[in-house]
Amino acid sequence: GAVVSQHPSRVICKSGTSVKIECRSLDFQATTMFWYRQFPKKSLMLMATSNEGSKATYEQGVEKDKFLINHASLTLSTLTVTSAHPEDSSFYICSAREWTSYEQYFGPGTRLTVT
Amino acid sequence: DAKTTQPTSMDCAEGRAANLPCNHSTISGNEYVYWYRQIHSQGPQYIIHGLKNNETNEMASLIITEDRKSSTLILPHATLRDTAVYYCIVRVGGATNKLIFGTGTLLAVQP
Numbered sequence A: 001g002a003v004v005s006q007h008p009s010r011v012i013c014k015s016g017t018s019v020k021i022e023c024r025s026l027d028f029q030a031t032t033m034f035w036y037r038q039f040p041k042k043s044l045m046l047m048a049t050s051n052e053g054s055k056a057t058y059e060q061g062v063e064k065d066k067f068l069i070n071h072a073s074l075t076l077s078t079l080t081v082t083s084a085h086p087e088d089s090s091f092y093i094c095s096a097r098e099w100t101s102y103e104q105y106f107g108p109g110t111r112l113t114v115t
Numbered sequence B: 001d002a003k004t005t006q007p008t009s010m011d012c013a014e015g016r017a018a019n020l021p022c023n024h025s026t027i028s029g030n031e032y033v034y035w036y037r038q039i040h041s042q043g044p045q046y047i048i049h050g051l052k053n054n055e056t057n058e059m060a061s062l063i064i065t066e067d068r069k070s071s072t073l074i075l076p077h078a079t080l081r082d083t084a085v086y087y088c089i090v091r092v093g094g095a096t097n098k099l100i101f102g103t104g105t106l107l108a109v110q111p
Helices: none
Strands: A004-007 A011-014 A019-027 A028-040 A045-051 A067-071 A075-083 A092-100 A104-106 A110-113 B009-013 B018-023 B033-038 B043-052 B061-064 B071-077 B085-091 B105-110
Touching: A004 A092, A011 A019, A019 A028, A019 A092, A019 A110, A028 A075, A045 A067, A067 A104, A075 A092, A104 B043, B009 B018, B009 B043, B009 B071, B018 B085, B018 B105, B033 B061, B071 B085
Parallel strands: A011 A110, B009 B105
Antiparallel strands: A004 A019, A019 A075, A028 A045, A028 A092, A067 A075, A092 A104, A092 A110, B018 B071, B033 B043, B033 B085, B061 B071, B085 B105
16 A cells, blocks of 8 residues: 555656656545655755645745646646756655655656756 | 764675664654665655654664664665665654655665
């Protein structure tokens, strides 16, 4: 149990285009989901917290207009990287918090490459 | 937020116990210690967590000092597949329960 999926696992896009990444909790309901990004050989950096049915809360320094987050249901959150640039190339990881506990379960990550 | 300090890297021989230390001297009384690991190019995997008592599960044991200022994660019989970055995290309280990752320890299990 407690499986989180991400789609796509890898994506390559051209500079200036937008990319959507999906995060799904497959066997539990998640009122809260978290989005992280990770650069090579670096730790995970929390970008934002999304709560089902409300606006996401962004960490300091993260542009909310560039990284659009939608959490429309208890099993799905999406991250859209708008007008992507090569510096947005990174490993994006989501996690989902099961609504009856404090436990967070992580997705497998999405590798974004912007050319 | 309570900060954690971990060694950058450690080696361990296959089949031996791996003991990974973590310092969290500013931990608050109601903050838990969590351990996750991340194998290369994968999402983090939950290992274990504790408040003040020692904990054990099928993956590992967690030893927390009496003053709670430090802890040790023990993998009793390390295998090559345990090679990963291990993160010790003190969980932030509050409704969102954010996990803030530090730099972690790269454990290299040697054959």
